[in-house]
Amino acid sequence: MHPLTSGDPAHIGPHRLLARLGAGGMGEVYLARTPQGRLAALKVVKEDLARDQEFRSRFAREVRTAQMVEGPFTPDVVDADPHADLPWMATEYVPGPTLTKAVKGNGPFPEASLRVLTIGLARALQAVHAAGLMHRDLKPDNVLLSPRGPQVIDFGIARAVEGTVLTKTGQAFGTPSYTSPEQVMGQETSPASDVFSLAGVVVYAATGRPPFGSGKAAEVLPRVVGQEPNLDGVPEPLRPLLARCLAKDPTERPTSDEIVRVLSADPLPSAEHGWLPAQVNQSINAHQHEAHQVVQASPSGPLQNTTTPLNQPPGGSRKGRRRTGLIAAGAGAAALLLAAGIGLAAVAPWENGEGDEGTAAPGSDSGEPDEADGEADPESLGDQDDMAADWDGETGFDGFVSDVVFTPDGSGIYVRATSAMTLWDWESGEFQHRLNPTPTSFDLADDGTMVATYADTAVILDTDLETVELFDVAEELDDIIDYRGASISPDGSLVSVVVPHGDDQRTVYVWDREADAIMHALEQDNDVGHTEFSPDGDHLRLRILEGYPRVMLYDVATGEEVLSVIEEEPETSGDLSSNWHASAFSPTEPILAVDRNEGDIALYDYEEGKVILEIEGGRSYSNLAFSADGQTLYSAGMGSTATGHSGGRAWDVATGEELTSGDTLLIDRLAVHPGGEALAAFQRDTLLLLDPETLEVINEIS
Structure with missing residues (x-):
C-alpha cells in the first residue's frame, strides 16, 4: 500500500481514494472508501484501453456479469462505471497478502493449508463459471488470503481484454507459467482451462515455483504445451489430483465440483487453529492495521463503524453462535469452506484481528457485544422504528442485488442487496423503509406475512414487520452453519428452510406453523440454494447449486419426490459454459x-x-x-x-x-x-x- 501521488484524483465516481494498492496490465488499483463507509479495491482502466471502443463494450458486459458472481471466495463487486472516461470497477477490499507474497515471505504451505486453498479456489471457480465467466488468468497474484479462505480476484475483467490492445502485446492468454495449453495454442477455452491454472497455483503454494518453471514466455509456453509438470515437493496425497488437473487434454481434467468432492472427503485443519500458517495470519493483521492507519489519516476522517455481518440478526454480536469468519486466527474457516454459498461478512479494517466482535448493528443501542446466550431476540428482529434513520433512500443499492420481489398487494417492491433490504413504492420511486439487518433470504405469503432467515434462526414477520414466530432446529442439530433458502406457502401455513450441517449435508425442513411441527426433513447430499412453494402450496421446488439433479420437485403432503430435472452434467463449450x-x-x-x-x-x-x-x-x-x-x-x-x-x-x-x-x-x-x-x-x-x-x-x- 502506497500514498496517493499528486497525479492521482481525490475521487473516482462517488468513492474517495485513500491509497495506491498497485498497478497491472489493466491499470491502477486504489484503496477507496464508498459513500456507505465500506472499503473497496478500485481498479481504473488504462487510458489506451479506454480509447478502444470494442474493449469498452466488452468491459461493460463483463462487469455486469461479474456483478452476478456471489460466493464466499470471490470479493463482491460493489460498484462500477464502464462508461466513464476511464472505466473502473470496485470490489470488496480484502486486507490480506497475495498468495505470491505469502509464499515468498513465509515459504511453501503445509498439506492441510493446501487442501483448504484448493477447495476455496475450486469454489471460487464454481461461482465465476456459474455467472457465465471464465477467469483466464488465475495465478498466485490474483489470489488474496483471508481467514475465511482464499479470495479470487480479477474475474470480472479477465475476458474483456480479448481482441483488444492487450491481445496485440501477447497478454490475452493469461500469465505464461499458469496458462493452459489450449490458451497457448489459440484453441477453444472452457472452465477446464481455469482448472489447469488452479492446479498451477496450488503447485506454487506447495513448492514456491510454477509447475512448468518460470522465465520468458518463449521459454515457458513450449513447456506448458509439450512437457509434464514438475510436482516434486508437492505432498504425495495431492499429486494424483493435481496431475489430472494439469492434463494436456481438457476433457481429462476433473471439474471444480469433483475437486471439492474429492478433497472434502479427508480431514481439514482444525477450526481452532485456522487454515493459514501463523506467519500469514500475522501478515493479515499487519494489512488490517495498515488499512486502519490509512483510514484514520484520510481527509474525511475515520470510517463510521456501521458494518453489519451479512447473516447476523440484529442486537449486536452473538457470541458463541456467530458464523461470519471475522476472527483473524481463522476459527471455523475450514468448516465454512464446505458450506457453499454461505453469506460471510468482510473483515472490517477497524477490527483488531483478535476476534473483536464489538461492531454494532445499524440501529442498535450501542456497540457493546450482546452477552446473551445466542438466542435470537424476537422483539429486536421486528423493531423497525429506526429503520429509516440510517438510510436516506438516495444512496442506491450498495453491493450485489440478490432478490427483487413485488409485495403481494402490488403497491411496493422489495430489493435485497448486500448492504440492505429496502422497500420502495415502484410507481413513484419513493423509499418506504428498510428491514434492518438484511436477511440471508426471505419470502412473502399472499397476505404479506414474511419469512426471513438469519445466521441462527428463521423468523416470521407480520405485515407490520414485527416478529411473531421463530423457527429453530438447534435441538435437532448441533453443528448448524446458517439458515437459508426460505420460502413460505401462499396461505402462510407452511415454511421451508435449508439448513447446512455435518459433512457437507443439507436438510430442507418443512414446518407446519399451526401445529408448530416439522412435517418433513428432506435430506440432500448436494447444495440446495433455493426453495419455493408452488402457487397452490401443494409442491415444493428445490434448486440445487452443486450436484445433480439441479431442479427437484416434492409433494408437500407426502414428502415424496415427483420430478427431477437435469440429472447429469450437460456438455458445454465456449461462452455457453x-x-x-x-x-x-x-x-x-x-x-x-x-x-x-x-x-x-x-x-x-x-x-x-x-x-x-x-x-x-x-x-x-x-x-x-x-x-x-x-x-x-x-x-x-x-x-x-x-x-x-x-x-x-x-x-x-x-x-x-x-x-x-x-x-x-x-x-x-x-x-x-x-x-x-x-x-x-x-x-x-x-x-x-x-x-x-x-x-x-x-x-x-x-
Missing part, C-alpha cells in the same frame, strides 16, 4: 418452466409428469418468470443469445413463439407485478420498471 438452470412456476396452471441447458427451456406439467412444451434457446438465463395471467414466459439474461441480441426474451406459453426481437432490458433479477402492471429488472445499480407489453421503461429507481 454457464448453466443457471433457472425455473419458475406458472401462477395459473400446474406448470414448471426449467432452463435445462443453455437456454433450452422445457415446460413440465408436474401433475401429469410430462413435458408439454420445449423452447429452443441459445444461452442460459439467470431468471425465468411467468406473466400474471400465465400466458407469457419471460427470461432475464445478460449476454448475447443465439439469435444475436442481448437481454432476456419472452415467449407465448401456448405456442412457444418468441414475442421479442432485438435487445431487451430484461437484464437481471426479473420480477412480475402480481396484477400484471409492470416487470422489474436490474441493470447495474438501477431498478427498471418496464411495461409488460412493450418492455419500455415506465420508471426507474437508483
Whole structure:
C-alpha cells in the first residue's frame, strides 16, 4: 500500500481514494472508501484501453456479469462505471497478502493449508463459471488470503481484454507459467482451462515455483504445451489430483465440483487453529492495521463503524453462535469452506484481528457485544422504528442485488442487496423503509406475512414487520452453519428452510406453523440454494447449486419426490459454459418452466409428469418468470443469445413463439407485478420498471 501521488484524483465516481494498492496490465488499483463507509479495491482502466471502443463494450458486459458472481471466495463487486472516461470497477477490499507474497515471505504451505486453498479456489471457480465467466488468468497474484479462505480476484475483467490492445502485446492468454495449453495454442477455452491454472497455483503454494518453471514466455509456453509438470515437493496425497488437473487434454481434467468432492472427503485443519500458517495470519493483521492507519489519516476522517455481518440478526454480536469468519486466527474457516454459498461478512479494517466482535448493528443501542446466550431476540428482529434513520433512500443499492420481489398487494417492491433490504413504492420511486439487518433470504405469503432467515434462526414477520414466530432446529442439530433458502406457502401455513450441517449435508425442513411441527426433513447430499412453494402450496421446488439433479420437485403432503430435472452434467463449450438452470412456476396452471441447458427451456406439467412444451434457446438465463395471467414466459439474461441480441426474451406459453426481437432490458433479477402492471429488472445499480407489453421503461429507481 502506497500514498496517493499528486497525479492521482481525490475521487473516482462517488468513492474517495485513500491509497495506491498497485498497478497491472489493466491499470491502477486504489484503496477507496464508498459513500456507505465500506472499503473497496478500485481498479481504473488504462487510458489506451479506454480509447478502444470494442474493449469498452466488452468491459461493460463483463462487469455486469461479474456483478452476478456471489460466493464466499470471490470479493463482491460493489460498484462500477464502464462508461466513464476511464472505466473502473470496485470490489470488496480484502486486507490480506497475495498468495505470491505469502509464499515468498513465509515459504511453501503445509498439506492441510493446501487442501483448504484448493477447495476455496475450486469454489471460487464454481461461482465465476456459474455467472457465465471464465477467469483466464488465475495465478498466485490474483489470489488474496483471508481467514475465511482464499479470495479470487480479477474475474470480472479477465475476458474483456480479448481482441483488444492487450491481445496485440501477447497478454490475452493469461500469465505464461499458469496458462493452459489450449490458451497457448489459440484453441477453444472452457472452465477446464481455469482448472489447469488452479492446479498451477496450488503447485506454487506447495513448492514456491510454477509447475512448468518460470522465465520468458518463449521459454515457458513450449513447456506448458509439450512437457509434464514438475510436482516434486508437492505432498504425495495431492499429486494424483493435481496431475489430472494439469492434463494436456481438457476433457481429462476433473471439474471444480469433483475437486471439492474429492478433497472434502479427508480431514481439514482444525477450526481452532485456522487454515493459514501463523506467519500469514500475522501478515493479515499487519494489512488490517495498515488499512486502519490509512483510514484514520484520510481527509474525511475515520470510517463510521456501521458494518453489519451479512447473516447476523440484529442486537449486536452473538457470541458463541456467530458464523461470519471475522476472527483473524481463522476459527471455523475450514468448516465454512464446505458450506457453499454461505453469506460471510468482510473483515472490517477497524477490527483488531483478535476476534473483536464489538461492531454494532445499524440501529442498535450501542456497540457493546450482546452477552446473551445466542438466542435470537424476537422483539429486536421486528423493531423497525429506526429503520429509516440510517438510510436516506438516495444512496442506491450498495453491493450485489440478490432478490427483487413485488409485495403481494402490488403497491411496493422489495430489493435485497448486500448492504440492505429496502422497500420502495415502484410507481413513484419513493423509499418506504428498510428491514434492518438484511436477511440471508426471505419470502412473502399472499397476505404479506414474511419469512426471513438469519445466521441462527428463521423468523416470521407480520405485515407490520414485527416478529411473531421463530423457527429453530438447534435441538435437532448441533453443528448448524446458517439458515437459508426460505420460502413460505401462499396461505402462510407452511415454511421451508435449508439448513447446512455435518459433512457437507443439507436438510430442507418443512414446518407446519399451526401445529408448530416439522412435517418433513428432506435430506440432500448436494447444495440446495433455493426453495419455493408452488402457487397452490401443494409442491415444493428445490434448486440445487452443486450436484445433480439441479431442479427437484416434492409433494408437500407426502414428502415424496415427483420430478427431477437435469440429472447429469450437460456438455458445454465456449461462452455457453454457464448453466443457471433457472425455473419458475406458472401462477395459473400446474406448470414448471426449467432452463435445462443453455437456454433450452422445457415446460413440465408436474401433475401429469410430462413435458408439454420445449423452447429452443441459445444461452442460459439467470431468471425465468411467468406473466400474471400465465400466458407469457419471460427470461432475464445478460449476454448475447443465439439469435444475436442481448437481454432476456419472452415467449407465448401456448405456442412457444418468441414475442421479442432485438435487445431487451430484461437484464437481471426479473420480477412480475402480481396484477400484471409492470416487470422489474436490474441493470447495474438501477431498478427498471418496464411495461409488460412493450418492455419500455415506465420508471426507474437508483
